[in-house]
Amino acid sequence: MTTIAIIGAGLIGRSWAFVFARAGLPVRVWDADPAVLDRLASDIATMIHDAGGDPAIAGRISAFPTLAEALEGADWVQENGPENAGIKRALFVDLDRLAAPEAILASSSSALMPSVWSQDLPGAARCLVAHPVNPPHLVPIVELCPSPATSAEAMDRAEALFRQVGQVPARLTREIDGFVLNRLQAVLLAESLKLVADGVVSVQGLDDTIRHGLGRRWAFMGPMETILLNAPGGVPDYIRRYGPMLARLTDSAARGEAFTEAAGQIVAEAFPQTDIRARQDWRDRELSALDAHLRARSERTD
C-alpha cells in the first residue's frame, strides 16, 4: 500500500490529504507552521462533513511535527509550499535527502516548471509536477509534468497512483510554461477581459456565455470531442471549412496586455454585493454536486 506524505497543509495540501485518505491510503502530514498542523484534524472533519465523506478518512491522516517524521515510510511525497523558486528548491533539497530512495517527489506547483526546482538534484529523475485544480477532492484533473530529467517510471507511477485514487491524470510529454490548463485558461481570460474592458458585453453577459453556453459542453466533453461531433465530414474537413474563420478570430484576439488593473476593476464592480467567503462555499457545494452528477452519468452511459 502506498504511504503518502503531504508537505504543506494549506487549502491544497489538506484537500490532497483528503483525496488519498478517501482512497484508503495512509497519509502523513507536515507543515512549516505548527498552527496549521494543530487545526488539521478539525479542518479534515469539516471536509468530511461538507463532502459527505466516510468518517474513517480522518483516522488515516496523521500530523507530524518534523519533515523527517512525515517522510518516514512515504512512497509518494506531495509538496504544496509557496510558489517561490528559491523556497521550493531548498525544500526539495531536503525532500530528496530525507525521503526514501524509491519515493516519488511531486509538487502541486501551478507556476514553476519542475526543472526550476529539481535541476541537478541527485534525485531529479523522481521529481515531477502533479498540478491539481483547487480543491482536488472536488475537481479530479491533475496535470503531470516532467522535467527533462524525470524518468518515465516516475511518470508511470504518478499516472497509476492518481488513477487508483480516483483522480484523472493528464500527462504532459515535456515541460511547458503554465502546463496545459493555465495556458488554456489564460487565453480565455485575456479575450474575456478585453471584451469586457472594450464594453462589447457586460461581465454578467460574458459569464453567461460560458456558464449557459460553452461550459455546458465542456463539463462532460473536451473541446476536441466537441469539434469531432460538429464535423460530420471529419475533423480535417471541419478545419478546412471553419479554420479560416477561427484563425481570423484568434489573430484578432487579445494578447497579454489585456491583463490590466482597469479590467480587474470592471470585473470587481460587477459583483458589488458578493460575500466572497460564502460564495466560495457555494462554489464548492456546486462542484461537489456536479461531480456526483457526472460520476452517476458516467456509470450509466459512458
Next chain:
Amino acid sequence: MTTIAIIGAGLIGRSWAFVFARAGLPVRVWDADPAVLDRLASDIATMIHDAGGDPAIAGRISAFPTLAEALEGADWVQENGPENAGIKRALFVDLDRLAAPEAILASSSSALMPSVWSQDLPGAARCLVAHPVNPPHLVPIVELCPSPATSAEAMDRAEALFRQVGQVPARLTREIDGFVLNRLQAVLLAESLKLVADGVVSVQGLDDTIRHGLGRRWAFMGPMETILLNAPGGVPDYIRRYGPMLARLTDSAARGEAFTEAAGQIVAEAFPQTDIRARQDWRDRELSALDAHLRARSERTD
C-alpha cells in the same frame, strides 16, 4: 401573445421551434425544402420524446408551404438559413417586405455580422442576430448582436422574449466578428490544437484537462466569477499578482496558424472508433441531464 415564425427548419430551426412552443407560444414554420417541412411533425415528436417534453408542444407548431403564410401574424421572425451573405441578404429583403411592420427579424447566424445582411434594408432597425448554441432547446445561451442600425427597442424586445421562453440572452453592445462565444471558443481551440500538434499532451489528455478540470467550474459560473472567487484581495490585486504570468502565457499562445488540417488529422485519429451519430445522441442526452441538474441546483441555492 407573441407569434413566432421559424424560417429554415434544419437542426437549429427545429430546436428553436421547440423552445418557443415549449414556452406556450404559437410557432409557424417555413423551409425552402418541402421535404424538410414534410418531416417536421415527426422530427418534433422525436424531440418531445428525447427531451421529455409535453406532447402539447407539437400542437403549437404548424408548417406552411410559403414564406408569406408562415410570416402571417408573426411578431418574431427567427431565420436559420445558410451562412452565405448573398443568400441571407436576399432572404432578409423578402422578410422585411413580407413581415408585419412591428415584427422583429432575427438571424441565428454564427458567422455573419448583422450589418452584412441588413445594411440599408428599410427595416434595418428591427434586424439583429440571435445566435444560439446548437441545439438551443438543450443549451440556453443566446447571443444578441445589433448592427449599427438596430434599435434599442428591438434589442429590449429580444432580451425580454428570450428570458420569457427560458433562454439566457447575452446582449452585445455592438457587432464584432465571431460575437463573444466563438471568439472565446476560437482562442481555446487554437491553443488546444497547438498543444496537441506539438505533442505536449494527447488529445485525450487535452480534453480531460477541460472536462475534468476547467469545465467543471465553467458549467455553473463564468471565468470572471472564477477569478473573483480566487481573489481574496480583490480582482485588481489578482491581476497585479497573476497578470504578468497570464500575460506571458497569452503572448506565447497559438495564433491562427494553429488551424491546420494536420492538427485536425491528429484529433480525428484520437477517436478511431467513434460512431459520430450515436455520440451526438449521447451528447444531447448529457446536455439535457446537465440542464436538468443545473436548473434544480439553481432553484435550490442561487
